[in-house]
Amino acid sequence: GSSKKAEPAPGLAWFGSSKKVEAPGDDLPETPRGPRPWKAAAVGGGSWGNTVAMLIAQNTAELKDWDDEVKMQIFDEIVLTEADMYGIRELTSGSSNGTITLPEGGFGTKLSEIINTDHENVKYLPGVKLPEHLKAEPDMEAAISDADVVVIGVPDQFIVPTCAKMKPFLKPSARLILLAKGIEFVNDKLLPVTEVVAHELGFPSAQICCLMGANIAKEVAFGQFSESTLGCRNSDDLRWLEPIVSRPFFRIGTVRNVEGPQMCGALKNVVAIGKGIIDGMGMSSNTIAALMRIGMKEMQGFIL
Amino acid sequence: GSSKKAEPAPGLAWFGSSKKVEAPGDDLPETPRGPRPWKAAAVGGGSWGNTVAMLIAQNTAELKDWDDEVKMQIFDEIVLTEADMYGIRELTSGSSNGTITLPEGGFGTKLSEIINTDHENVKYLPGVKLPEHLKAEPDMEAAISDADVVVIGVPDQFIVPTCAKMKPFLKPSARLILLAKGIEFVNDKLLPVTEVVAHELGFPSAQICCLMGANIAKEVAFGQFSESTLGCRNSDDLRWLEPIVSRPFFRIGTVRNVEGPQMCGALKNVVAIGKGIIDGMGMSSNTIAALMRIGMKEMQGFIL
Numbered sequence: 268g269s270s271k272k273a274e275p276a277p278g279l280a281w282f283g284s285s286k287k288v289e290a291p292g293d294d295l296p297e298t299p300r301g302p303r304p305w306k307a308a309a310v311g312g313g314s315w316g317n318t319v320a321m322l323i324a325q326n327t328a329e330l331k332d333w334d335d336e337v338k339m340q341i342f343d344e345i346v347l348t349e350a351d352m353y354g355i356r357e358l359t360s361g362s363s364n365g366t367i368t369l370p371e372g373g374f375g376t377k378l379s380e381i382i383n384t385d386h387e388n389v390k391y392l393p394g395v396k397l398p399e400h401l402k403a404e405p406d407m408e409a410a411i412s413d414a415d416v417v418v419i420g421v422p423d424q425f426i427v428p429t430c431a432k433m434k435p436f437l438k439p440s441a442r443l444i445l446l447a448k449g450i451e452f453v454n455d456k457l458l459p460v461t462e463v464v465a466h467e468l469g470f471p472s473a474q475i476c477c478l479m480g481a482n483i484a485k486e487v488a489f490g491q492f493s494e495s496t497l498g499c500r501n502s503d504d505l506r507w508l509e510p511i512v513s514r515p516f517f518r519i520g521t522v523r524n525v526e527g528p529q530m531c532g533a534l535k536n537v538v539a540i541g542k543g544i545i546d547g548m549g550m551s552s553n554t555i556a557a558l559m560r561i562g563m564k565e566m567q568g569f570i571l
Numbered sequence: 572g573s574s575k576k577a578e579p580a581p582g583l584a585w586f587g588s589s590k591k592v593e594a595p596g597d598d599l600p601e602t603p604r605g606p607r608p609w610k611a612a613a614v615g616g617g618s619w620g621n622t623v624a625m626l627i628a629q630n631t632a633e634l635k636d637w638d639d640e641v642k643m644q645i646f647d648e649i650v651l652t653e654a655d656m657y658g659i660r661e662l663t664s665g666s667s668n669g670t671i672t673l674p675e676g677g678f679g680t681k682l683s684e685i686i687n688t689d690h691e692n693v694k695y696l697p698g699v700k701l702p703e704h705l706k707a708e709p710d711m712e713a714a715i716s717d718a719d720v721v722v723i724g725v726p727d728q729f730i731v732p733t734c735a736k737m738k739p740f741l742k743p744s745a746r747l748i749l750l751a752k753g754i755e756f757v758n759d760k761l762l763p764v765t766e767v768v769a770h771e772l773g774f775p776s777a778q779i780c781c782l783m784g785a786n787i788a789k790e791v792a793f794g795q796f797s798e799s800t801l802g803c804r805n806s807d808d809l810r811w812l813e814p815i816v817s818r819p820f821f822r823i824g825t826v827r828n829v830e831g832p833q834m835c836g837a838l839k840n841v842v843a844i845g846k847g848i849i850d851g852m853g854m855s856s857n858t859i860a861a862l863m864r865i866g867m868k869e870m871q872g873f874i875l
Contacts (some may be wrong), residue, residue, distance in 0.1 A: 358689045427629075473778055480860075481857070481860040481864070482857045482860070483855070483856060483857055484856075486855045486856065486857040487857060491854060491855045491857050491858055492854060492857070493857035493858065493859060493860075493861055494857075494861040494864070494865065518861070550795060550796060551787070551790045551795045552787060552790065552797055553785070553786045553787055553790040553791060553795050553796070553797035553798075554790075554796045554797065555796075556784075556785040556786070556797075557796060557798040557822070559863075560785070560798070561798065563867075
C-alpha cells in the first residue's frame with residue numbers, strides 16, 4: 268500500500284467540518300492496495316452513476332498514478348436511436364402489402380455500443396460529451412476484476428443483487444464508493460447502506476466509502492459548480508480517493524465516517540419533499556426558509 | 572417581578588437548539604417588572620417594525636396580563652393619498668389662469684392619522700389590516716413612557732439617535748426587543764448592536780433582547796408561515812416575552828443569548844447576496860445548494 272501521507276489540499280479546510288466526527292476505522296491497519304497504476308471502475312450507468320464515472324475518468328486522465336481507462340458496467344438496454352426510427356418509418360412507408368419485415372435482432376442499438384462509439388449516454392445523459400477512455404462494459408467480470416476502486420451507482424433497491432453480481436470478481440483490496448442514499452431497517456435498528464454492502468460482499472466496513480451531496484446529476488454533468496461529501500472511515504483512503512472524485516467545478520468535502528453523509532443524503536430528501544409541498548401550496552419564501560432551517564436542525568438532532 | 576417559572580411551550584423544544592449556548596445574564600437577579608397589566612410599545616413603523624408591532628398587538632388582545640393597546644412611535648411622514656391626488660387634479664383642471672391655490676398646510680395626510688383612522692399603514696404595509704388597538708403615535712414620550720417592553724424597529728444606522736430620543740422617557744425596568752441586524756466595530760472588536768443600545772440607554776445588557784429571522788416583512792404581515800428566533804440573556808424574560816411575539820403562523824425559537832441571533836441575522840445577508848449573484852450569473856440549483864451549505868458552515872465557524 269501507499270505510505271504517502273499527503274496533506275489534504277489547502278482548499279479543503281474551507282469545506283471541512285469544524286467539528287470532526289471521529290469514527291472507528293482510522294486506527295485500523297492499512298488495507299493493501301494493488302500496484303500502480305491504480306484502476307478505477309464504475310457499476311451502473313444511470314445519470315448520476317455515469318456522471319461520477321465521467322468525473323473520475325476526467326481525473327484519471329490527469330493523474331499519473333492512475334490508469335486512464337475507466338470501465339463502466341451497465342445493464343445493456345436497447346435504445347431506439349433516431350437512425351433506428353427513420354429505419355422504421357422507411358420500412359413502414361415502403362410496405363405496400365401492409366406487412367413489414369424486421370431486421371435480424373429487431374430494431375434498436377445497444378446502449379453500450381452507442382456510448383463506446385458516439386461517447387454519449389443518449390438515454391441518461393443526452394447532450395453530454397463523455398471521455399473516450401470511459402468505456403461502457405456490460406460484462407461484470409471484464410468491468411471490475413482489475414479495479415482498485417469501484418463506484419457503485421445503482422439505485423438503493425438494486426444494491427443487494429448488484430453486490431451478489433460483483434462479489435465473485437472483486438479484488439479483496441478493492442475500495443467501494445457508494446452513491447446510493449438509503450437507510451435499511453434491520454431488527455428495528457438503522458443500518459447504513461454501506462454496512463449492507465460490506466455484509467453482502469464480505470468486505471471490511473472500512474473499505475466501503477460513500478459520496479453524498481445535494482446535486483442534480485445533469486447540472487454536474489454540464490459542469491455547473493457543485494459540491495459533495497466523500498466519507499471514508501480510513502483517513503488514508505480519504506486522501507487517496509479524494510483526488511479522483513474532486514473536479515474544479517465539483518468540490519469535495521471530506522469526513523472520516525460514512526454514517527453521517529448517508530444519513531444526511533437520505534434525510535435531506537424528506538426536507539426536499541417538504542419544499543415541494545410548500546411550493547405546491549403556494550406558500551412563500553419565509554416558509555421555505557423556516558423549513559430549511561428547522562429541517563436541518565432536525566436532521567442534526569436525529570443524526571448526532 | 573413575576574416569579575412564575577412556566578416551562579416553555581411543548582412545541583418549543585422542536586424549534587430549540589439541540590446545543591444550548593449558555594450566556595451571562597441568567598444568573599443575574601431578576602430585574603423588576605412594572606405591575607400588571609403590562610404594556611408593550613414599538614418604535615419605528617417601517618414594514619418590519621410595523622409587522623412585529625402588529626403581531627404583538629394581536630397577542631396583547633388575547634393575553635389577559637397585557638394591556639391591549641400597543642402604541643407605535645413613528646416619524647410622521649406626509650403621505651399623498653388617492654383623495655389628495657384627486658384634489659390636485661381637480662384644482663389643476665379648474666385653474667383657468669394657470670395658477671393653483673394650495674390648501675393650508677399643503678397637500679397630503681399624516682401617516683399617523685391614516686393608520687389611526689383607516690388601520691392601514693399605506694406607505695409600508697399597504698393592504699394589511701392593522702388591529703384598531705395598534706396606535707401610531709408621533710410623540711416619543713406618549714408612545715413609550717408607560718411601556719414595560721419596547722420593540723425597536725428602526726434601521727441599524729438610526730439606532731444611536733433613536734436611543735437618544737428614547738432615553739429620557741423609558742422606565743428603568745423596561746425590556747427592549749431589537750429588530751435591527753447589525754454588528755458594530757469598536758476598537759477593532761465586534762460589538763453586537765444590543766450592546767450599543769445598552770450603552771446608549773445606560774441599561775443593563777440583560778434587559779436588551781433581540782428578535783432575528785430570515786423573513787420578508789410583507790409575507791409575515793399577510794400571515795404566511797414563518798419562524799424567527801428570540802434571544803434574551805435572562806431565561807425568565809425569555810419565557811415572559813415569547814408569548815407576546817409568537818403567533819400560530821410566526822413560530823418563535825428561543826435562545827439564551829443575544830450575540831448568536833445577531834451574528835446570524837447579519838451574516839445570513841452575506842449568503843443571501845451570494846445567492847443573488849449566483850442567480851444573476853444563471854447558475855443552477857447545485858450551486859445554490861453548495862452556497863447554502865458552505866455558507867452556513869462558514870457562519871457557524873465564524874460565530875462559534
